[in-house]
Amino acid sequence: xxxxxxxxxxxxxxxxxxxxxxxxxxxxxxxxxxxxxxxxxxxxxxxxxxxxxxxxxxxxxxxxxxxxxxxxxxxxxxxxxxxxxxxxxxxxxxxxxxxxxxxxxxxxxxxxxxxxxxxxxxxxxxxxxxxxxxxxxxxxxxxxxxxxxxxxxxxxxxxxxxxxxxxxxxxxxxxxxxxxxxxxxxxxxxxxxxxxxxxxxxxxxxxxxxxxxxxxxxxxxxxxxxxxxxxxxxxxxxxxxxxxxxxxxxxxxxxxxxxxxxxxxxxxxxxxxxxxxxxxxxxxxxxxxxxxxxxxxxxxxxxxxxxxxxxxxxxxxxxxxxxxxxxxxxxxxxxxxxxxxxxxxxxxxxxxxxxxxxxxxxxxxxxxxxxxxxxxxxxxxxxxxxxxxxxxxxxxxxxxxxxxxxxxxxxxxxxxxxxxxxxxxxxxxxxxxxxxxxxxxxxxxxxxxxxxxxxxxxxxxxxxxxxxxxx
Ligand code: BES
Ligand code: MG
Ligand code: ZN
Numbered sequence: 001x002x003x004x005x006x007x008x009x010x011x012x013x014x015x016x017x018x019x020x021x022x023x024x025x026x027x028x029x030x031x032x033x034x035x036x037x038x039x040x041x042x043x044x045x046x047x048x049x050x051x052x053x054x055x056x057x058x059x060x061x062x063x064x065x066x067x068x069x070x071x072x073x074x075x076x077x078x079x080x081x082x083x084x085x086x087x088x089x090x091x092x093x094x095x096x097x098x099x100x101x102x103x104x105x106x107x108x109x110x111x112x113x114x115x116x117x118x119x120x121x122x123x124x125x126x127x128x129x130x131x132x133x134x135x136x137x138x139x140x141x142x143x144x145x146x147x148x149x150x151x152x153x154x155x156x157x158x159x160x161x162x163x164x165x166x167x168x169x170x171x172x173x174x175x176x177x178x179x180x181x182x183x184x185x186x187x188x189x190x191x192x193x194x195x196x197x198x199x200x201x202x203x204x205x206x207x208x209x210x211x212x213x214x215x216x217x218x219x220x221x222x223x224x225x226x227x228x229x230x231x232x233x234x235x236x237x238x239x240x241x242x243x244x245x246x247x248x249x250x251x252x253x254x255x256x257x258x259x260x261x262x263x264x265x266x267x268x269x270x271x272x273x274x275x276x277x278x279x280x281x282x283x284x285x286x287x288x289x290x291x292x293x294x295x296x297x298x299x300x301x302x303x304x305x306x307x308x309x310x311x312x313x314x315x316x317x318x319x320x321x322x323x324x325x326x327x328x329x330x331x332x333x334x335x336x337x338x339x340x341x342x343x344x345x346x347x348x349x350x351x352x353x354x355x356x357x358x359x360x361x362x363x364x365x366x367x368x369x370x371x372x373x374x375x376x377x378x379x380x381x382x383x384x385x386x387x388x389x390x391x392x393x394x395x396x397x398x399x400x401x402x403x404x405x406x407x408x409x410x411x412x413x414x415x416x417x418x419x420x421x422x423x424x425x426x427x428x429x430x431x432x433x434x435x436x437x438x439x440x441x442x443x444x445x446x447x448x449x450x451x452x453x454x455x456x457x458x459x460x461x462x463x464x465x466x467x468x469x470x471x
Contacts, residue, residue, distance in 0.1 A: 001078075001116055003109060003146045007135040010088030011053040013077065017062040017094075026054055040065075041073055043080050055080065055089070065099055067107050068385025068451075074111030075452035078132060082115070087130055093138040101140045108136070109149035114452035117157055119164040151279045152466060156459035158182070159272030163444060163457035167243035167261040172210070172218040172292035175242060175264065179220050179271055179290075186278035187226070193219040203291065205310040205331040209324045210293025212247065212301035217293035219332075220267075221340075222274050224286045233285040234469060235342030235433075237332045238270030239263065239325045239349030240292035247295050247321030248303055262457065263325070265444030266348035267292065272462040273469075282470050289336050291328040295321070307406045311335060312428050317406035325351045326421050327410055330428040338430035344373060347425060348438045348461060354417030355439040361450065363389040364443045364460065367422030370434035377436055380467035385451075386460055388438065391419045398423050 016022060016038040026046045030036040036044035040060030047053045057077055059065055081089060091108070093101045112134060120126040136142065162170065162178070170178075176192040184190050193200075195216040198207055203219055210217035220240070225233075241263040244251070251257040267290040274288050302308060306318045311331040318327075329347055336342050355365040364381075366388050368374040374390060381388045397419045400412035408427055412420025422437040429435045443460045446453060453460075 001113055002131065002133040004133065004135045005142060005146075006137055008090055008137065009135055010090050010133065011047075011055060011086045013089050013091040014054055014056045015091065015094050016056050016058055018058065018060050020062070027056055030056065040069060041076060043077060045080060045084060047084060047086070053086070059094075062096060063098070065096060067099060067103055067383055070099070070104055070107035071111030071114065071385060072451050074108045075114045078112045078115035081132060082130070088133045088135070090135040090137060093136060093140070101138055102142060102145045105136060105138070105140075105142045105145045106149040109146050110153055111452055113150065113153040117160065117454055119161065119456060148280065151276055152463055154279065155272040155276030155466070156462045158275050159268040159459035159462050160454075160457040162271060163262050163265050163268040163459070165261065167294070170261065170264070171215040171242045171294060172240070173215065175240060175267065175290070175292050176218040176220050179222060183222055183271070183274055183278060186275065187224070188274055188278050189223040191221045193221075201335070202311045203331045203335070204308060205316065205327040206291040206293055208302045208306070208308045209241075209295055209327050212296040212298040213294035215242075215294050217291065220290040220292060222288040224274060224278055224284075226281065227283045227285055230283075230285060232344075233287055233340075233342045235336035235340065235345035236270045236273065236286060236288040236465065237329060237336060237345060237347035238266035238268070238288065238290045239329055239347070239351065240267035240290040241325055241328065242292055242294050244295045244322070244324065245297055247297055247301055247324060249320045249322040250297065251322060259445060262445035263350050264292065265350040265440055265457070268457065269348050269440070269444070269459065269461050269465070272459055273465040276462060276466050277469055280470070284469050286469060287336060287340055287342055289332045289340075291332045293328060295324045310428070312338070312430070314408065314428070315406040317403040317409040319409050320411045323410045323421070325349050326424040329425050333425055333435070334428045334430055337433045342433065344434045345429065346377070346436045346438065346465070348440055350441040350444050351439045352418045352421045352441055354414070354421075356442040358418055359389055359442055361442045361446050363387045365418045365422075365439040366390045367393045367419060367426070367437040367439075368435060369426055369429065369432070370436075373434040374436055377464065377468055380471075381461070381464040384463035384467050386464045388464070391422065393419050393423055401427070
């Protein structure tokens with residue numbers, strides 16, 4: 001897809017707000033006939049055989065328009081263009097008091113590009129998507145905004161492709177290879193530790209979970225350090241379970257073991273974010289860590305009832321081998337906060353089915369030890385149009401993780417499962433570092449499309465993290 005600035009060509013897209021009067025013959029006709037009234041998301045196409053073609057698009061009440069609604073509307077509009085085989089369009093950026101033109105353009109470009117996402121590499125008869133050109137008319141300088149939005153989408157699509165990829169091709173070693181080949185050229189230092197080196201680092205939790213698989217764990221450390229004058233380093237941690245069978249506490253196949261290649265959704269988001277911030281050369285210091293492994297069954301697996309050590313020195317009673325993510329995250333989170341000494345940390349993980357029960361596929365569940373830090377993230381998520389909901393978390397939940405034989409157990413039971421899983425991770429955050437846990441089990445991989453997000457991988461929170469880090 002191509003975007004030009006101030007080039008008058010192609011079918012004209014007329015933005016109409018609800019209740020707004022425009023001097024336009026076709027629009028008056030459509031309104032009189034009750035075919036179109038400017039409500040949010042309404043589209044009315046006037047495509048005569050000859051003469052001027054127009055598409056009217058409703059943005060609802062002007063004073064109520066939200067940034068994310070612009071993405072939604074333009075996503076829909078590009079779908080309409082594709083259906084009608086109209087491959088060039090022009091649109092004038094409207095003046096809106098509370099959404100400035102640069103923000104509008106970025107949302108317009110992002111929304112339009114969202115409509116072009118495909119994961120069709122395994123289709124043998126795939127059809128090429130025709131190139132669409134959108135000419136944006138405005139009195140503002142927007143060329144940098146277009147570039148930024150394109151980079152955002154590239155980061156999101158990168159994350160989606162990783163998470164949609166099947167475990168037969170994407171496993172710890174290949175994930176590490178991709179991190180190297182995609183991020184190193186952008187100036188990210190990528191260090192990959194193989195199984196033996198993980199032992200040397202002491203990543204005993206990660207190694208226990210990954211032990212059963214033929215495809216051995218990798219610990220991936222990605223450093224983007226681009227501000228020497230700033231002492232602050234932000235840590236990102238992504239759950240990187242490239243396939244989760246549940247282990248001996250095996251998943252029932254009916255409960256969708258088939259989608260468990262998505263269990264590295266946190267890693268996908270983290271890699272997508274690193275790609276984006278490095279492409280944009282933001283002036284920040286960010287270190288991302290992924291403990292990649294497969295949770296499989298074999299004569300060598302870790303077992304329910306085992307008590308295993310972790311990097312932190314603390315021991316974990318394994319009551320359920322399907323609660324594997326938190327064990328791998330324990331080592332990663334301890335590593336970034338204790339060894340790499342980041343100042344703040346965010347972990348992202350497809351961690352609990354309980355999160356789907358609580359918040360559906362709509363909201364990400366959050367647990368934090370620092371309200372101020374969480375409020376910042378919440379703001380960043382809002383403007384990204386990515387929904388996050390904070391869970392309550394206190395000692396009444398913390399005590400559910402207590403073990404009678406080890407320091408902590410890996411499940412606190414069914415009730416409040418998202419919260420106890422989050423608090424398990426909190427236990428391994430060293431030095432009281434401000435921490436946010438994002439449970440993306442529901443939002444990273446959808447059973448059906450939602451807004452501009454496709455079925456399957458969404459790349460959720462690449463945009464949230466970008467907004468937060470790019471402040
Ligand atoms: N990877 C799953 C969580 C998940 C579920 C991700 C659905 C995406 C969609 C995680 O490892 C898991 O199995 N969690 C268990 C924890 C339980 C045993 C305490 C769960 O939620 O059932
Ligand atoms: Mg599991
Ligand atoms: Zn899992």
